[in-house]
Amino acid sequence: MVVLVVYAHISRSGVPGGVQDKISPDDRIYTDKNPSPFAVRWISEVRQYCLPLLFYVSGAASACSFKQAPSGFGKIAVYTFLGVALNGVLWVMGPQNPECDPGSCHLRPECKGAVFDFTISPWSGKLFPILFQMWYCVMLIALMLINWPLFAYLHKKSCHAAILILQLVLTGALVSAFVVLAGEEIEQPLLVASLKVACEGAFLATAMLARPEHRPSWLPLRFVHYLLGLLMFLAFGCTPIAPRIESISPSFILYIFTGFNKAFQLGFIITLSRLPGWEEALPIVSIYWPMLVILRTVTAPSTSWFAGGNLTYPYYPRLADRALYAAGAVVVMFVVDRVGRHVNCNALPESLANMALLLYLLHPWIMAILIVVTRGTPLEDAGSLWLLALAVGWVLGLCCTIKPRTICRARRDSKSLATCNGDSESSSQEDSVDA
Structure with missing residues (x-):
């Protein structure tokens, strides 16, 4: 997922062959004049499931490492501070002008910085380039805190079910705050807030069934997982937040918070049934696996590009499009989980783990340096820069893996x-x- 996210950031930086500032439907980024093969595949497939699956994996990791409280807070905080600091230095070394993209900066005298004449996160204001990729870590910390009652209840049988009321109150307060901040952008604020809180309450109540003592003997655990996936689909794809969302606003944050939080919760709950000593989730729909062809076809994203306000996750103006798009992300999560239960998997090599971490923290700097080095060459292309960035990340990961002999x-x-x-x-x- 980190590898795919890095391509999204490179393609959005303004280099040739990427996703440019003004995006219109259909073939804007794929024409005979300026073909962008990787960009087409990103917007056609990857964007639908990349970030939901990333949060799903994070929830799964929380299930594997959960003790008395969510673990990893200190580590994530250090990474967040380090990443934001590095991004801030990179921003100060550039022109500090959100309009200075690498594709046009050399033609504009105002795009002159201390070291770089461009910003690697153009058209995104003056604060986001400093936060940039670290928004994921900030949201991850928030999700770990908000979901602590649910995770503690499911993982530690000593917790009483009443603790889930605390989570419902916290989530409801957060949803209400975003609805108020959105103002007139949300036409029916009371309806939106009510639907969000109702979906959260139904999700928490259904999650209780993951514990055998609360579930009837005739109800399979996997069916509970399916119900949770259905609730994610309803909360994420079927709540009419606004007619349109064209920018990163409070209403958009409410939208992605809902979906990414549900993916995080799903990752935790589903992974619990894969841990030693826990009840196994036996297959139901997976028995009829050829039906996946139909499910994937129905929920596949359109091949016509629609920005939906930003590259992170589109908010389609039509309810049916939003619903099918969210459903496709849910389908991918369940497919990944089921395949992982039946295929023997090797542990992630340490070099790849180091590569992913360093690539995530350092790819803004890697991007900036590669843009300068490849300027005026055939490699000045989003796809080529992406592959070069992966090569640099691999070398860095390999160097950190090689331990000097004692x-x-x-x-x-x-x-x-x-x-x-x-x-x-x-x-x-x-x-x-x-x-």
Whole structure:
């Protein structure tokens, strides 16, 4: 998912072959004059499931590492601070002008910075380029806090169900705050807030059925998972927040918060049934797996590009389009989970894990340097820059994986080994004998 997100950021930076500032429907980014093969595939497929699946994986990781409280807060906070600081330095070293994109900056005298003559996050204001990719970490911290009651109840049987009321109140307060901040953009604020809170209440009540003592014997665990996926579909794709959302506004944050929070919750709940000692979720729909062809066809995104306000996640003006788009993301999550239950998987190599982390933190800097290095060459293209960025990330990840040998391993003679093991007296006696 990080690899795919990096391409989205490169394609949106204003380089040739990417997704430019003004996007119109149909073939704006794929023409005979300026073909963009990777961009077409991103907007046609990846955008639908990339970020929901990323939050799903984060929820799954929380299920595997959950103790008395959500773990990893300190680590995520450090990463967030480091990433924002690096982005801030990069912003200060550029022209600090949101309109200075790499594609046109060399023709404009006002795009002159201390080091760079462009910003790698153009057309996004003066604050977002500093936050940039780290918004995910900020939202992840918020989701870990908000969902602590649910996770504690499901993971620790000592918690009472009443703790879920706290989560419902917190979520309702957050939803209400975004509705108020959105103002007139939301035409029916009371209806939107009521639907969001009702979906959250139904989700929490259904999640209780994941514990065997609350579920009838005739109700399979996997069917509970399907019900939760249905509620995500309703909350994410079927709530009429606004007729249109054209920018990153409070109403848009409410929209993506709903969907990404549900994906995060789904990842946690579904993964619990994969852990040792927990009830296994036996297949139901997966038994009739050829039906996936129909499900994927019905929920596949349109091949006609519609920006929907931004590249992060589109808000289609028609309810049917939003519903089918959200349903497609849910289908992909369940497919990934079911396949992972039946296919033996190797652990992620440490070099790839380091690559993903470093690529996520450093790719704004990698982008900026590669844009300067490839300027005026055939590699000055979104697809080429993406592949080069992956190569740089792989090298960095590999370098961080290679551990220098200790002195004991480097010097294999017995005297050095004895010294390293603390046997200095016997070593000195051997030395005197040799002398």
